[in-house]
Amino acid sequence: MNLRKLAIAASVSAIGLSAALVSPAATAAEEQFFPVLAYRTGAYAPNGAPWANGFVDYMKLANVRGGVNGVKMIWEECETAYATDRGVECYERLKAKHGGATAVQPLSTGITFALTEKAPVDKIPVITAGYGRSESQNGAVFGWNFPLVGTYWSGADVLVQHIAKKEGGFDKLKGKKIALVYHDSPYGKEPIALLQERGKMHGFDVSLLPVAHPGVEQKATWLQIRQNKPDYVFLWGWGVMNSTAIKEAQATGYPREKMYGVWWSGAEPDVKDVGEGAKGYSALAMQHGAEPNSKVIKEVLASLHAKGQGTGPKEEVGQVLYMRGLISAMVQTEAVRVAQGRYGKGKRITGEQMRWGLENLNLDQKTLDALGFAGVMRPVHTTCIDHMGSGFARIHTWDGKKWNFSSDWYEADQKVLRPMVMLASAKYASEKKITPRTPEDCKK
Amino acid sequence: MAFFIETLLGGLMSGMLYSLVALGFVLIYKASGVFNFAQGAMVLFAALSMARFSEWIPEWLGMDNLFMANLLAIVVSALVMLAVAWLIEYLVLRHLVNQEGATLLMATLGIGYFLDGVGQTIFGSDIYKIDVGMPKEPVMMLESVFEGGILINKEDFVAAFIAAMLVLALTIFFQKTATGRALRAVADDHQAAQSIGIPLGRIWVIVWCVAGLTALVAGIIWGSKLGAQFSLSTVALRALPVVILGGLTSVPGAILGGLIIGVGEKLSEVYLGPYVGGGIEIWFAYMLALVFLLFRPQGLFGEKIIDRV
Incomplete structure (x- = not known):
């Protein structure tokens, strides 16, 4: 065997071996994939980068904690530069990877607008914690949008x-x-x-x-x-x-x-x-x-940054946008846990199952405290109809x-918000010919 | 009336700052016939360099003197910009002598993207502070003439003064020095200039160096105003209507063009904006420049191009 043949044989063996080690069948049951649509370049990078660092750090922390009932979080980052076209391109590129995206968080209202019509087709929830369309609080019409924790x-x-x-x-x-x-x-x-x-x-x-x-x-x-x-x-x-x-x-x-x-x-x-x-x-x-003194931040510093496994600069950990990213990842991780409770603990869930998890999120104060978020945030309780879950702010x-x-x-004040949400979402449903979900649909 | 004067003055001072960036375009075009799309990226690169070195130098040298730190940062950033200029000439332009204008334009586009990316890779993509002691608080004037007085932004005023001094220096350089005349000769015709012994390579290095230093001044002033961050590269887009209006080959044109655009966009935003939903100043500047082109295609002071058959 000459050198060329030897090289080819070695390459083929290596590909075969790695395919056997990382085949979808072998990993699908243990890993939950999340695309990370981030912007670390361009005009909005100073604000986009800390969010992405917090987001990724929480997924790392969740894995350090043992994943969700053993299921590890995996992710792939794609640079959108806060441009809607690039955001959609990232979504399209990543949505089917690693057995399919569980949920997507675009960190851009423009990209959210573009993905709102794609999400129901692909059955991938779009989580927009603190941004996106305000009327998407109405889960009856916006079945796949989740403006968790707050809307504009x-x-x-x-x-x-x-x-x-x-x-x-x-x-x-x-x-x-x-x-x-x-x-x-x-x-x-x-x-x-x-x-x-x-x-x-x-x-x-x-x-x-x-x-x-x-x-x-x-x-x-x-x-x-x-x-x-x-x-x-x-x-x-x-x-x-x-x-x-x-x-x-x-x-x-x-x-x-x-x-x-x-x-x-x-x-x-x-x-x-x-x-x-x-x-x-x-x-x-x-x-x-x-929230530099919160329990979760101390854990991030000790478990990740102290071991050289943190994302981004250490000084940024606990700052406002880092916290926003961290919380955005926490709510999606907890939704996976809720979904596993129904569809099988320790099993990988689909986008559709993730939607159920997001619609039945019940983060009470005890749970938040246990996760290290005491004093950081208040309870979040979503339903099939209310995709926001809470509207607290300071x-x-x-x-x-x-x-x-x-x-x-x-x-x-929901007395002010609710009529506006209902009116705007009804208009959207009429324009897009969407039949709002009924309480019966919600049980499915 | 006082508000109109405030808007007018605000526009004039913004216009001077646009002129500062427009000068970079004019210098390169005047000397090499190249429309340098990398000018905005050079401003960003220079600003990032200034901001980071003024932060790093005190750390490295253990000093606590802001003036000295800024002075050293300016010197280092000037050297950086000279190195950038030399590299652009050595690695790109030298290989494109006597090529079509469109080829050179595309090359500068590429240089622009490269500088945008590499600048952020080396210096970071955060918003960095440039503190050269520019006054930030406003000052009220003519309070006895107008009720409430007229507000002047001291920072803009100082910036406009620096820009005016730079323009004066460049005008003298181009008109009164042998190098300036050689630069103009190269702009007229590369081959003819070479045939009479003007070293094209050296001239291009000089002009890119001058443009680099102009970018540094613009970067320091704009960076002090807005922070050194990526959006500074888009400031060059604000200077495009200025050079269209003023003429690509005229330093005074860049100034007058800047002033017209600055005043035009501020007055349009304040007085027309409310009728059309606001946010019109960016496209209004381009529209103003286009309307102007209909009547004077070469710009205010641009040289009229006559091709004889």
Whole structure:
């Protein structure tokens, strides 16, 4: 046998051996695959990377803890650069890998819009913790979307509740002016309907100020704010748009104490290079804030980063967006556990079974405490009809060096949200010719 | 009236900053006939270099002096940009002498993507602070004339002044020095310039070095304003209508074009925006440039191209 034949024989043997060792049949029963649609490059990388690091770290932690009844989490990362087309491409590339994706978390409202029609066909749940379409809370129409823990409508509602409390009651909002500075994209436009609805209810005026991607040019926007002198500015930005907005507020002398960001505008990358200039700026905390002292973070540091197995820089662990990624992975892991409870412990579940798990999630305080999330978040309880599960939030304020909680817990008012959700989802169902699921369908 | 003046001044100062980036386009085009699509990437690369070295140098040297740290970071970043310029000439442009303009344009596109990627790989993709002591708080003027006064952004004002000084220096360089004249000769005709003994390679290195240093100034100013981060590369897109309007071969054109675009987009956003839903300033700048092209295709100060048959 000459050298060439020997090389070919060795290659064939190696392929055969590895196929035998990692065949789908051998691994399918023990591994649960999750695509990770991340963005570590481009204009939104400073915010996308910590989320992805937290997300991946929790899956690693779940595996260190022994997986879900022995089933290990596996994942593959795909770079979307926050572009809808690339996000859809990533989804298509990964959805059938490793026996099929269990669920997908796009971290982009634009990509979520694009995947909303694909998910029912592929039977893959789309989890959008704290983003996506607000009306997708209605599981009867949006059977595969899960805006767990909060939607933009719940966030905007909490912001209005907070300023009403500051002013001394909802009746004191009459005649007030609120300016919404928003990313001119599906994401940025989401809170408009809720704010206008609340504006009609309480008599305040909402002015809309869109900012074009990526949001680095806002001078004209802030000159308009200086002219109109709104009582409050709500910021619905992402990436560099957030820090630019705060810098422009400083440059035009608008008080940061009257600025409130959504939870995607309230993390360390949004304020750290503004430093003292951002002092007094507040934002929604989607339940959690920066949680460096939480039990789960101490476990991540000890089990992963101390052993050189962590994802991303150690200093970032426990920061706001890292926590968001961590919690996003935790809720999906717990949904796998719930689904296994019905379809077989220690077995790999399908996307359809995962949907059942997500619709029957019951993360009570005891469970959350046991997972290391005591003080970080409140219970989440989903149903077939309610895909959000909870609408709690707090406010945190930047003191020039770190985020501190500056309010107690609020809960979005379902009396306001529910009619809007029902109306918008009915319109969607009519446009897309969707027959809403009945309570009987939910039992299946 | 006060608000109109504020908007106008805001536009003029933004315009000066656009001019700073537009200058990079003009310099390269003027000297080599290449439309350098990598200019935005060079601004980003320079800003990232400045931000990270001003952070790393104090750590390495154990110093606590912000001024010295910034000074050293500027020197190191200038050397980095000179090295980048030399590498671009040595590895890419040298091999494309006398090629079609479209070929050179595509080469700069490639260089742009490469610099975007490699810059973030070396320096990171976070938002980094550049603190060169630019004033951040606004100042109120003419309070006795207008109710509430007129707000001036001191940072923009200082930036506009630096940009104006740079333009002045470059104009003198191009008009009054032998190297400047050689650069213009190369731009007119590569082959003719070579035939009279102008060393094309050296001239291209010089012009890319000057463009690199201009990118560093732009990167420091824009980075101080917005933070050193990926979006700085898109600032170059804001400078495109400026060079269309001002003319690709004119330094004064880049300035005037910048001012017109800056004022045009701010006034349009503030006064027309509310009627059409807002967010119009980016496309309005392009529309303004296109309308202008209909009447003056070579731009304000661009050289009219006449082909004789």
